[in-house]
Structure formats: structure tokens, C-alpha cells
Amino acid sequence: NAGVTQTPKFQVLKTGQSMTLQCAQDMNHEYMSWYRQDPGMGLRLIHYSVGAGITDQGEVPNGYNVSRSTTEDFPLRLLSAAPSQTSVYFCASTRTGFGDTQYFGPGTRLTVL
Amino acid sequence: AQKVTQAQTEISVVEKEDVTLDCVYETRDTTYYLFWYKQPPSGELVFLIRRNSFDEQNEISGRYSWNFQKSTSSFNFTITASQVVDSAVYFCALSPGGDSSYKLIFGSGTRLLVRP
Numbered sequence: 710n711a712g713v714t715q716t717p718k719f720q721v722l723k724t725g726q727s728m729t730l731q732c733a734q735d736m737n738h739e740y741m742s743w744y745r746q747d748p749g750m751g752l753r754l755i756h757y758s759v760g761a762g763i764t765d766q767g768e769v770p771n772g773y774n775v776s777r778s779t780t781e782d783f784p785l786r787l788l789s790a791a792p793s794q795t796s797v798y799f800c801a802s803t804r805t806g807f808g809d810t811q812y813f814g815p816g817t818r819l820t821v822l
Numbered sequence: 823a824q825k826v827t828q829a830q831t832e833i834s835v836v837e838k839e840d841v842t843l844d845c846v847y848e849t850r851d852t853t854y855y856l857f858w859y860k861q862p863p864s865g866e867l868v869f870l871i872r873r874n875s876f877d878e879q880n881e882i883s884g885r886y887s888w889n890f891q892k893s894t895s896s897f898n899f900t901i902t903a904s905q906v907v908d909s910a911v912y913f914c915a916l917s918p919g920g921d922s923s924y925k926l927i928f929g930s931g932t933r934l935l936v937r938p
Binding site for chain 2: 750767801
């Protein structure tokens with residue numbers, strides 16, 4: 710099993726550009742989430758999905774869109790990148806949700822100029 | 823409010839010293855889970871331990887031990903005889919119950935530097 714994979718590993722964008730961060734898992738997990746990590750603030754939840762076709766907002770959803778067409782994939786779209794979105798992005802998956810361990814991908818380091 | 827506080831921003835110790843990382847949480851839920859993750863300099867997040875709110879037994883795994891005390895809402899992590907490879911950022915996280923059971927609430931992390 711590859712676990713949770715994320716691409717790209719690094720990305721530099723200009724303000725106003727859009728892009729999609731890819732996330733995939735091969736563990737047949739129902740729950741998937743996107744977090745961002747900023748210095749001194751830990752990780753904060755952006756969006757999450759409890760299954761294919763179902764998504765909802767987390768703590769910091771503004772400027773991001775998600776969709777979940779398959780169990781395996783959970784892409785995160787930046788609609789119009791802003792410098793405030795410079796961060797490290799982590800995708801996570803967990804089998805059933807409550808109390809289950811969340812497994813994280815390796816992260817994507819995004820810089821918006 | 824649901825919150826995790828890791829008051830120690832950075833700790834520096836000399837190899838072989840014992841070190842305790844503090845974690846204090848807030849939740850009104852009676853059923854919840856607590857986690858510790860390690861983030862080494864390479865950047866990935868490594869799961870260390872999960873504890874549910876009904877299990878207050880301390881846990882020991884090699885040089886690592888965890889002390890869960892509901893009375894003080896704390897879930898502290900001790901590394902015995904620290905090693906340079908323990909240098910990392912350590913995160914404590916809360917999985918609350920009810921409608922928020924899908925998410926993890928993270929503390930801000932404690933950066934541990936173990937010097938040779």
C-alpha cells in the first residue's frame with residue numbers, strides 16, 4: 710500500500726493563479742480531509758469528506774474548493790491564489806471517522822508570490 | 823470551546839536527558855480521543871499514539887510514555903533518555919465527539935531539539 714499520496718511536493722504560484730493539489734489513498738478509507746499548516750499554528754482543517762459525493766467545510770475553507778467523485782481521490786482547488794495561502798498542505802484519511810487514526814500524506818509546500 | 827494547548831513552544835535538551843512535552847485540552851464531550859504526532863525535519867506527520875477518554879491508563883512504548891489525566895485535562899508525553907533522532911516538532915491533537923468527530927484539533931506544536 711502506498712498509503713496517502715500527494716502531488717506536487719512543491720509549488721510556486723503567482724497571485725491570482727489557480728491550481729489543484731492532488732490527494733489519493735489506497736486504503737479504502739471513507740473519511741478524507743485537507744489541513745493547512747502555518748508556523749506557530751499547528752494544523753487547521755480546510756475541508757473534509759465523509760464519503761464519495763459528500764464534502765463539507767472545515768475551519769478555514771475560504772478560497773478553496775473540493776470534490777470527491779471517488780473513494781480514492783480528494784483534490785483541493787485553489788480558485789485564485791493569494792499570498793495568505795502560502796502554507797504546507799496535508800491530506801489525511803481515516804477509516805471510519807471518530808477516534809480512528811488519521812494517516813497523513815507527505816504534504817505539499819505552496820508559495821504564492 | 824474545543825481547544826488544545828501546547829504551552830511549550832520550544833525545548834532544548836542534551837542527549838540522554840528525559841523530557842516531558844505538555845498538552846492540555848478543552849472539550850465538553852464525554853467521549854473523545856487524544857493523539858500525539860511527530861513531525862521530523864523531513865516534514866511528514868508520524869502517528870505516535872491514540873487514547874480514548876475512558877482509558878486513563880498510562881502507556882509506555884520503549885523510551886516513550888504518555889500520562890493521561892482527565893482531572894487536569896492533560897495528556898503529557900515523556901521521552902526517556904532522549905536521542906538526537908527525537909529532534910522534531912510534536913503535536914498533540916483532539917478528536918472531539920458528536921458532530922465534530924470527523925476532525926482533529928491540533929495544538930500549535932512543541933519543537934524539541936536534542937543536542938549531542
